[in-house]
Amino acid sequence: MSHARKEYTDFEKLAPDVFAAVRSLGQFAAKAGLDKQLLELVKLRASQINGCAFCVQYHVLQGESFGVPADKLNLLVAWRDAPQFSARERAALAWTEALTTLPNGVSDAIYAEVAAEFPEPELTYLTSAIASINVWNRFGAAYRWTPPARKQRANAAAS
Template identity: 85%
Template sequence: MSHARKEYVDFEKLAPDVFAAVRSLGQFAAKAGLDKQLIELVKLRASQINGCAFCVQYHILLGESLGVPVDKLNLVVVWREAPQFSARERAALAWTEALTTLPNGVSDDVYAQATAEFSEVELTYLTSAVASINVWNRFGAAYRWTPPARKTTAADAAAS
């Protein structure tokens, strides 16, 4: 069983300037008008690829709070085989995978798919979101941050 080497809250205390810079980078895409649900799918997919348990759980919970359908959250790991994803989401997820696994590069097909669905400005901000989550993943995976707990509501308790 793995154990946390440091926790997420420790990162903010140890390097508040780095924490603020990475957080800020991650907020630009939403501020630019990209759909927040789409951004969460992208961040979830990159986190799955990078093996960051904290970030996977964090973005599942955040996605749920933003109304991302549960089937999309469950199936983002196999998005190519799942019919729930729109062409725009598929382009964003392909872009995310290409940028997250850079040794493979960004193919002309993935670039064409992305530019068919996103304007130049949108694609730049989408890239900033992918860059940001990849930075967070490096910290979360390296320090083995403990995944956040699901907050139980009264409705959850009554349902169980």
């Protein structure tokens, strides 16, 4: 059985400057006006790929609090085969997967798909959100942070 090596709160205490920088990066996309439901889907999908239990649970809880329909949260892992996702969401999820699994590269087709749905400033902020969640995933998975309970949702990171 897995055990936490350090907890999320330890990270904040041990490296408050790093914590603040990563948290700040994660907030830019929402501040720029990107839809919070879309951002939670993107963050959840990257966290699923990266196997970060803390971030998966956190973004499920955040998604619920922002009104993401349960069927989208439940079917996210199979989004390509689920009709619930819009063209914009599909483009963002394809972009997320390409940026999260960089050894596979970012194809011109995926770039064209996402660029058709997101004007350049939005695409830049979307990319920053994907970069941020991948950083959070690296910490959460490496230290095996304990996933937050439903009651702790308000106190967790705003990644």
